[in-house]
Amino acid sequence: MKSKIGVVCLARKTFDFKAAEEIFKSKVEELKKIDYVDFKIYDELVIDVEDLERVYENIKEIDGLIIISGTFHLGHLAISLQKKYKVPILLWAFNELPYDGGKIRLNSVCGLNLNASNLYKSGVDNFHYVIGERVDEDWLKAINMKKAISDSKIGILGNRAHGFFNLSVDELNLFGNSGTIVDYYQLNELYDLAKNADEKVYEEEISKVYEVSSISKEQLKKVSKLTYALKKFLDEKKLAGVAIRCWPEFAGDYGISPCAAMSYLQAKGYITGCEGDLEGTLSMIAAKAASNKTPFLADLSQVDLEKDETLLWHCGVAPANLWDGKSNRSLDTYFAGGKGVTADFVLKEGEITILRIDSARGKTRVFAEKGKAFEMEKLLKGTYAKVKFEKPVKDVLDRLITNGIAHHVAMVYGDYYRTYKIFAKIMNWQFLG
Template sequence: MKQRVNIGVVCFARKTFDYQAAAELYQKIQQDLQQIEQVNFEILPELLIEVEETRQAAQILAAKHLHGLICISGTFHLGHLVLELNKVLRVPILLWGLNELPYNGGKIRLNSVCGVNLDASNLYKSGTRSFHVTIGETVDEDWIDALRIAAALAQAHIAIAGFRAKGFFNLGVYDLSVYQQMGVLIDHYELQEIFSTEVAAEAVQRHTQQLREIFDVSSISVAQLDLTGQLAAKFEQFMETHQLTALALRCWPEFAAMYGIAPCAAMSLVQSENRLIVCEGDLEGALSMIAHQAVGAETPFLADLSQVNFEENFALLWHCGVAPCNLWDGQCVRSLDSYHAAGKGVTADFVMRSGDISLLRIDSAGQEYRLFLQRGKGIPMEKDLRGTYLKVRFEEPVKTVMEKILYNGLAHHASMVYGDYIKPFEIFARLQGWQVIK
């Protein structure tokens, strides 16, 4: 389900143009907006024409805790209006221009697009760059989705247990920069707090039974299966207790050494139930997955670009056995294995389903933030490897994609989801003032 947001809606006009036609168009727009899921629209139903009434409107909307503001250019209008609203509200703005109506006696009736031009220029030259423009009969829902991303991040409760994985310096973040850019405060817990979390026997039994039903468990011991079911229950209880949106784990080497198994398979199971747990302490990976979920993407997979084949033009998106188990291709045998960590696994092994995919990485270099975005298509393959993986062809040659990752110093994880989720992130990046790498 998409992130819910609160959006204000106003319509500007001037009586020297056909403001009555604009009012009729605005009535229809109000009805259409109400059909959009997971949005609370705070609509001011009458046209805004004069400066003083716009100041009053700003005060009304200021009490509504808005995530964004739609300013419809019903007709050309005074340049004061958007500035008066922005002065008070300071939220991202959608400048919405309407298509011109048929001419009436040789006179332009709305001149709406010129009004949008005026507003965009005034905002830009006053130092406000967090606006987006659309022209047409319907609202730009990609802009709404961009607001959902910002809202989900600002409301998120994220924690790291342990630290980043050993040697993965590139996954480190500056906590206050994350707070400044996205409003996220990061909590820290020790791994022992997860290990010692008390869980009900019924929860352990339920997860253990799920593992038996979903996976071929013949390659692991009964003790390993029991530990995996127990750990899944601990993850679930720990996140509920602390009300966490996402949890980043230092998943090695301590889990195998101190708990007795690696957490991969337990993470695969719990993630399939819409809990976000990421490996190797990758907080920005967790932020990326939260952002994907905000726009309606389901069960993100934090993947390594582990193999490239320039001749056949594909990449292998792989990780050691942690993908949500509901992303299975429906063909191969899903199995659990203990092939790594000196036989202390336990990992999920399966090929992921084919189809259109999108990649996202929220990534920092110092205090500079950027977004990596990529479209691709997952293609069928045999189960030749352990772990969880998908063969992908991108829109661009894989060599080009790889060079963009390497020469921009992007971290080696990206959130992968099924479907096309690119445009909202391009808008979000512009609102944030971030670079887009795609």
């Protein structure tokens, strides 16, 4: 899913607009090499208010707008563009050129300052800025996050898990804040799809991905059928993700828990959240949009204050493609009285960032932290990574607990902390980082 980003370059003929035009052309060529957004570029300089009509004819619906101050320019231009498009804005100024005859040639930064002041004083807060040779790609990724959640329809299968009151969400407030639509479905819909599924479609492939000697043939058959059913359900309902009430009744009613099927499908690009956690599922969608990588919805578990590390763990639902390549990647029945059928493996090493979109007391917050996952032995059931955060784990935990953040976070590999911070500002949500 690519966001559409408009690009315009403003200038004034009292400055070296020809030089600005040459720089702009070179930047356009650089932008075209970025493949995760769709740029809508007006390739002429915008100098007068009358020029804006041609901009509007060429650039239609967009998700974000880059306003380049090629030189200093009229103050009318940026606020008119904001009024027309009403989307998040990136203000971009070029570095000043060497003086030519004792005259400032671009005065680009001053133009950016003018635009920022005009926007702020008119009540617009969702702008960001960059000064220099390159566009701010963290802003581009943040726009992808906004588009992903605003275009999302998320399903809840069976409501939240029993007693997890903190996962409840005001759906209309969420829609008003983000554009996300939520629909509820009954678990029986999934069970019925699974009963009529051909288990052979996925049975062989699942047996290749996981070591399955610890589960029965009947359990493997149920995993395969459920994998088929869950994929069909997501595809037919056209859902960006689904939050599943995976306990307490799922294993009893269907015969196994959905963890293994969720682990397999997430590695194929599907988003499935545990325990009916809608905002956790939304966090996964947003994290994937920022990174184009597979997210893992985890508990912040087994915190060791002395070693300053924690375990990002869940009972066995991590995407199979996050496996460390060393531990035994298997399916196990330790959970739900032998009916669990969860995935078991250690996650790979590497830089990670966690994200949680979380609402409370009428506010939506964005919690984020970055760190590193380290090698560890497979000593536990479930799926997990040993993590050391950039900040002391005591401080991370304190920030989570004192702000009442729910107990699931979306983890992806890579550093997206700054992207998440920009995303929070774009959305006008509180950033807890």
